[in-house]
Amino acid sequence: MTVPEEDDSPVVEDLADPRGDPFLRTRFAVPARPVTYLRRERLTRHLDQAVATPLTMVNGSAGAGKTLLVADWVAGRAGLPVAWLTTDAAGEGPGVFWAYLLRALRTAGVPLPADVGVPADANRVGPALPARLAAELSGRERPVVVVLDEFDRVTAPEIAEQLEFVLHHAGAGLRLVLVTRTEPLLPLHRYRAAGELTEIRDAELAFTPHEAGRLLELHGLRLPPAAVGGLVERTRGWAAGLRLCALAAGQSPDPEIYLKEFEADRSAIADFLLAEVLKRQDAGTQELLLRVSVLDRFGPGLANAVTGREDAEGILDRLSRGNAFVEHLGHGLYRLHPLFAEILRAHLRMRRPGLEPELHRRAAAWLRRSGALAEALGHGAAADDWQFTADALIDDLAIGQFFTGPRSDTITELFSGMGREGAGAAPELVRAAVRLARCDIDGGLTRLHRAQRELAEHDDTADDAAARLSCALLEALAARLAGAPDRAEDAARSAAELLDMVPAELLDRHPELTALLLDHLGSVRLWAGHFEEARSALTAVAGLAPGAATALPREDSLGRLALIDCLNGWLGRAERTAREALAETERFGLSPPSGSGVEQLVLAAVAVDRDELGRAESLLGTSAESHPAMRDPVLEAGRALTTARLHLARGDTEAALHAVEREVRADVASPWVRAETALVAAAAQLAEGRARAAAGLLPEMPDEQPACAVGAARVQLAAGRTEAAVRLLDRVRPEGRAGPAVTVRAALVRARAADEAGDRAAARALVARALAQARQEGLRRPFVEAGPWIRPYLAASPHRPATGRPAPRTGPPSRRPTPPPPVVEELSGRERDVLRRLALTMSTEEIAADLYVSVNTVKTHLKSVYRKLSVNRRNEAVRRARELDLL
Amino acid sequence: MRYEIRVDGHLSEPLIKVFPELDHVTMSGQTLLFGHVVDEAHLYGLLARCQSLGLRVLEMRQVPE
Numbered sequence: 040m041t042v043p044e045e046d047d048s049p050v051v052e053d054l055a056d057p058r059g060d061p062f063l064r065t066r067f068a069v070p071a072r073p074v075t076y077l078r079r080e081r082l083t084r085h086l087d088q089a090v091a092t093p094l095t096m097v098n099g100s101a102g103a104g105k106t107l108l109v110a111d112w113v114a115g116r117a118g119l120p121v122a123w124l125t126t127d128a129a130g131e132g133p134g135v136f137w138a139y140l141l142r143a144l145r146t147a148g149v150p151l152p153a154d155v156g157v158p159a160d161a162n163r164v165g166p167a168l169p170a171r172l173a174a175e176l177s178g179r180e181r182p183v184v185v186v187l188d189e190f191d192r193v194t195a196p197e198i199a200e201q202l203e204f205v206l207h208h209a210g211a212g213l214r215l216v217l218v219t220r221t222e223p224l225l226p227l228h229r230y231r232a233a234g235e236l237t238e239i240r241d242a243e244l245a246f247t248p249h250e251a252g253r254l255l256e257l258h259g260l261r262l263p264p265a266a267v268g269g270l271v272e273r274t275r276g277w278a279a280g281l282r283l284c285a286l287a288a289g290q291s292p293d294p295e296i297y298l299k300e301f302e303a304d305r306s307a308i309a310d311f312l313l314a315e316v317l318k319r320q321d322a323g324t325q326e327l328l329l330r331v332s333v334l335d336r337f338g339p340g341l342a343n344a345v346t347g348r349e350d351a352e353g354i355l356d357r358l359s360r361g362n363a364f365v366e367h368l369g370h371g372l373y374r375l376h377p378l379f380a381e382i383l384r385a386h387l388r389m390r391r392p393g394l395e396p397e398l399h400r401r402a403a404a405w406l407r408r409s410g411a412l413a414e415a416l417g418h419g420a421a422a423d424d425w426q427f428t429a430d431a432l433i434d435d436l437a438i439g440q441f442f443t444g445p446r447s448d449t450i451t452e453l454f455s456g457m458g459r460e461g462a463g464a465a466p467e468l469v470r471a472a473v474r475l476a477r478c479d480i481d482g483g484l485t486r487l488h489r490a491q492r493e494l495a496e497h498d499d500t501a502d503d504a505a506a507r508l509s510c511a512l513l514e515a516l517a518a519r520l521a522g523a524p525d526r527a528e529d530a531a532r533s534a535a536e537l538l539d540m541v542p543a544e545l546l547d548r549h550p551e552l553t554a555l556l557l558d559h560l561g562s563v564r565l566w567a568g569h570f571e572e573a574r575s576a577l578t579a580v581a582g583l584a585p586g587a588a589t590a591l592p593r594e595d596s597l598g599r600l601a602l603i604d605c606l607n608g609w610l611g612r613a614e615r616t617a618r619e620a621l622a623e624t625e626r627f628g629l630s631p632p633s634g635s636g637v638e639q640l641v642l643a644a645v646a647v648d649r650d651e652l653g654r655a656e657s658l659l660g661t662s663a664e665s666h667p668a669m670r671d672p673v674l675e676a677g678r679a680l681t682t683a684r685l686h687l688a689r690g691d692t693e694a695a696l697h698a699v700e701r702e703v704r705a706d707v708a709s710p711w712v713r714a715e716t717a718l719v720a721a722a723a724q725l726a727e728g729r730a731r732a733a734a735g736l737l738p739e740m741p742d743e744q745p746a747c748a749v750g751a752a753r754v755q756l757a758a759g760r761t762e763a764a765v766r767l768l769d770r771v772r773p774e775g776r777a778g779p780a781v782t783v784r785a786a787l788v789r790a791r792a793a794d795e796a797g798d799r800a801a802a803r804a805l806v807a808r809a810l811a812q813a814r815q816e817g818l819r820r821p822f823v824e825a826g827p828w829i830r831p832y833l834a835a836s837p838h839r840p841a842t843g844r845p846a847p848r849t850g851p852p853s854r855r856p857t858p859p860p861p862v863v864e865e866l867s868g869r870e871r872d873v874l875r876r877l878a879l880t881m882s883t884e885e886i887a888a889d890l891y892v893s894v895n896t897v898k899t900h901l902k903s904v905y906r907k908l909s910v911n912r913r914n915e916a917v918r919r920a921r922e923l924d925l926l
Numbered sequence: 927m928r929y930e931i932r933v934d935g936h937l938s939e940p941l942i943k944v945f946p947e948l949d950h951v952t953m954s955g956q957t958l959l960f961g962h963v964v965d966e967a968h969l970y971g972l973l974a975r976c977q978s979l980g981l982r983v984l985e986m987r988q989v990p991e
Contacts, residue, residue: 101980220977279980305955307935309980314938381978385940 065336065368066125066139067146070110075257078111079250086112088237093206094230095216095237101378102279103244105218106188122147125188132448133198134158137168149183151175159444159590159627167625169201170899173208177896178869182214190219199224208899210892245276258285260294269302279378283312290319313382324354328364332383333398336374344405345398396422407431420453425461433465436541438509439551441472442668443591464493464506471513478667480520487513504540511537512556519559522672522705524567531560554580554592562599566673568710570603590627594620595669598637602677606711608746609778610645610816617641635669636662644681647688648780650819655685672705676712683719692723714740714747721754734758745773749785761792779812784821794828806832866907866925873900878917878926928989930960931972934982941979
C-alpha cells in the first residue's frame with residue numbers, strides 16, 4: 040500500500056506533526072538520483088564552498104537540475120550531518136515551517152533538547168523558538184548542513200526573517216543551502232558583500248555542449264558535436280529540456296533527424312517536448328499521467344483510484360526509472376516534476392474538460408479511507424464538495440482542530456471557501472465552529488441549532504455519534520463564551536454519554552477534543568463560582584500529556600487554575616501555576632493572539648498585590664490580545680477587575696470605576712465577579728472618603744467567599760461599624776480557608792479593631808502575624824491600603840524590613856522578602872559559561888572573545904539566561920543565579 | 927490596466943487555455959499574450975503562471991487603454 044510503515048528514525052518526536060502524516064515523511068528524504076544523472080565536477084566543486092560560507096543559494100528555473108545537483112553533492116559528503124527539507128505547498132505558515140525544520144534536524148540526527156519548543160500554531164511562531172534553536176546550533180562543534188529545497192514556495196516574509204536570525208546567531212554551527220526558483224527574501228547583498236554567500240545561478244547550471252554530449256550518451260544517444268551544439272542553443276542548456284529531447288529522440292526512428300526538426304521548431308520548449316514525450320506513451324500511461332497531475336504526491340493505490348484501473352504500480356515504476364516526468368520519493372511515493380505537473384494539468388483540462396473535480400473527489404475518498412485526513416480535506420475542498428469535506432472532518436472527530444493545534448489556521452482557511460451549499464449536520468457544525476472560533480456566539484448558535492435539528496431527525500445513534508459529540512463540544516464552547524453554566528453542564532453530560540460510542544482510536548488521535556471540552560466546562564464553572572468543581576475539570580486538562588494539539592487548552596487551564604488560586608489569596612501558588620502556563624506557551628510558540636493570555640492577567644493581579652505596579656501594567660498590556668475562542672466572560676471580567684485594582688493602587692479612582700463600569704455580557708451573572716466589582720467600587724468610594732456610599736454597596740457583596748467577606752469587613756470597618764466587621768470575620772473564618780492575600784487583610788481588619796478598642800498588644804500581635812504571612816508571599820498592598828494607623832505597629836514589629844528604613848509610605852517591605860520563583864527551565868552548559876563570566880563582571884565583548892564566539896551569540900545566550908531566570912538586567916541575573924546556587 | 931506579455935516560442939492550445947483571460951497572437955517564434963490586468967496581484971500571478979509552465983518571458987509592458 041502507499042501509506043508507508045512507521046518512520047524508522049528513532050529520534051523523531053511525533054510532536055512536530057501530531058498526525059504523523061506519512062505523506063509528509065518524504066519531505067525529509069534526500070531525493071534519489073536517477074541512473075541517467077550526470078555529475079558535473081565544476082558544479083560540485085563550487086558547491087563544496089557551501090561548507091565555508093553560512094549561506095548557499097542554488098537559484099535557477101524549474102528543471103534546471105538544482106535539486107539533483109544538491110542531492111548528489113550531499114550524498115558525496117558523508118561526513119557532514121545534513122538535514123533536508125522539501126518545503127511544501129505555497130503559503131505554509133511559520134508554525135508548520137519550523138515544526139518541519141525541527142523535525143528535519145532531528146531526523147538528520149542533530150540532537151535538539153525538548154526545550155527548543157514545538158510550534159503549536161500554524162501561522163505564528165514566537166521569537167523564543169528561533170533564539171533557542173540558534174543558541175543550540177551555535178554550540179555545535181561541526182556544522183549541520185540544512186538544505187531547504189523548493190524554497191520559492193516559502194512566501195511568508197516572517198519565515199525568511201526568522202531564518203536569517205537563526206543563520207546569523209548560529210554562527211559556524213549552521214550551513215544553510217537554499218534551493219529556489221525565485222530570489223529569497225533574505226538580505227543576500229549583505230552576505231554577498233561579506234563573502235559569506237556561495238551562489239550558483241541559472242547561467243552556471245546550464246549545460247555546456249560537452250556536458251550535453253555526455254548526458255545524451257547516458258541516454259544512449261551519440262550525436263556529432265554540431266548536432267549537440269544546436270541542441271544546447273535551442274534549449275539554452277536547460278537540463279529538463281535536454282532530458283526530454285533525449286527521451287523523445289530516443290523513441291523516434293532516426294534521432295538525429297528528429298533533433299534537427301526540433302531545432303527548427305519554434306514552439307515553447309517545455310510545452311513542445313512534454314507533448315512529444317507524452318504522445319509516445321501508450322494510452323494507459325498517458326491517461327495516468329494526465330490524471331495524477333491533480334495530486335501532489337501519490338502512490339500506486341491513489342493513482343489507481345484516480346484512473347479507475349489497476350496498473351499504476353508497474354507504470355509508475357517504469358516512468359520513474361526512465362526519468363520521464365515522474366520522480367520516486369521513497370516509501371513507495373511518487374510525484375510529478377512540478378513543471379510537468381503544471382503543463383499536464385493544462386492538457387488534462389483541455390482533453391478531459393470537467394473531469395478535474397471528479398478526480399479530486401476520487402482522491403479525497405481514497406485518502407479518507409486510508410486515514411490521510413488532511414489530504415482528503417484538501418482534495419474535497421478542491422472538488423468543491425463541501426458535504427464530503429465537512430463529513431470527513433466531523434466523522435474523524437477533528438472539529439477541535441478549528442480551535443487548537445498546528446492545523447487550526449489551515450482548517451479555517453480550507454473551509455473559508457465553503458458557501459451555503461452542503462446541507463446536513465456536518466456542514467452546519469463546521470459553519471458553527473468557524474463562527475465560534477471567531478467568538479461570534481449568535482452566529483455560531485444559529486448554525487449549531489440547525490445541526491442539532493438535523494441530528495434529531497434521524498435517531499440512529501452509532502452512526503452519528505461523532506457528529507453528536509462535535510455538537511456537544513461546540514455547545515459547551517458556546518455556553519462558555521456566553522457564561523451559561525447550566526448549558527455547559529448539559530453539554531458535558533451528553534458528551535460523556537457519547538464518548539463511549541465513538542471508537543477509542545479516534546479519541547486517542549484527537550486528544551484536543553476532550554481537552555477543549557473539559558477546559559470549557561472548567562472555565563464556565565469558574566464563572567459560576569463553583570471553584571472546586573472548576574478545579575477538578577481544569578486539573579484534568581492540565582494533567583494531559585503535553586503536545587501541540589492540546590497546547591492551547593492546557594495553557595488556558597493552567598492559567599485558570601492560577602486564577603482560582605489568586606482569587607482565594609494564594610499568590611505564590613497562583614504565580615507558580617501561571618508561570619507553568621507561560622512556559623507552555625513558550626514551548627509551543629503560542630504568541631498572542633494564539634494563547635489565552637489568562638496567566639498574564641493572574642501575574643498582573645499578583646504584581647498589584649505585591650505593589651509592583653509598573654510590572655502589573657506591562658503584564659496587563661501583554662494579556663490584551665487573546666485567542667478569540669477563549670475570550671469568555673471570566674477573561675473579560677478578570678481583565679476589568681485587575682485593571683481597576685491597578686488604577687486604585689495608583690490612586691486613580693475614576694479610572695478604576697470606569698474599568699468596571701461596563702457589565703460583562705453573560706447569560707448568568709457571576710457571584711464573585713459581582714462581589715469583586717462591588718469591592719472595587721467600595722474601595723473607590725472609601726478612597727474618596729465616602730464611607731457611607733461604600734457601605735451602601737455592602738448588600739452587593741455576598742460573603743460565602745472569604746475574599747469577599749474580608750472585603751466587606753474592611754468596608755464595615757471604614758464605615759465605623761467595627762463590631763459588625765469583626766462579627767462578619769468571626770462568622771466566615773477566612774483564616775482556615777483562604778490564602779495569605781485574604782488572611783493578611785483579615786488580620787489587619789482585626790488589628791485595626793483591636794487598635795480602636797485600645798488593645799495595642801493584640802493589635803501588635805496581629806500585625807506581626809500578618810507581616811510574617813505576607814513576607815512569605817511578597818505581599819505588600821494590604822499594608823499600603825491599611826491606612827496611617829498601622830505605622831507605629833510596623834515600626835515596632837520584629838518582622839519589619841531589615842533595611843531599618845522608616846517606611847515612607849506605610850511600610851511595604853522594601854526588599855522582596857520571598858524566595859524568588861523557581862527556575863522553570865534548566866540553564867544549558869553554554870548559558871552557565873556565559874553567566875559565570877557575567878558574574879566576573881566581564882563585558883559582552885570580553886565574554887565573546889573568551890568563549891571564541893560572536894558577540895551576537897553571547898547576546899542570544901544572555902537573552903535566554905534572562906528569560907529562564909525571569910530577570911531583565913545582568914546584575915539581577917547574577918543575583919538570581921547566586922540565590923539559586925547556580926554559580 | 928492593459929498589459930502585453932511576450933514569451934518565447936509558440937504555445938500549444940492547452941497552454942493558451944491556461945491564460946483564459948488574455949488574448950494572444952503568435953508571430954515569428956514568439957507569442958504575445960495581451961489583455962486587461964486587474965491589479966498588481968494579478969500581474970504577478972500571470973508571471974508566476976509563466977514561470978510554472980517553463981515559459982521564457984521576453985518582454986512585459988503596460989500598453990495604453
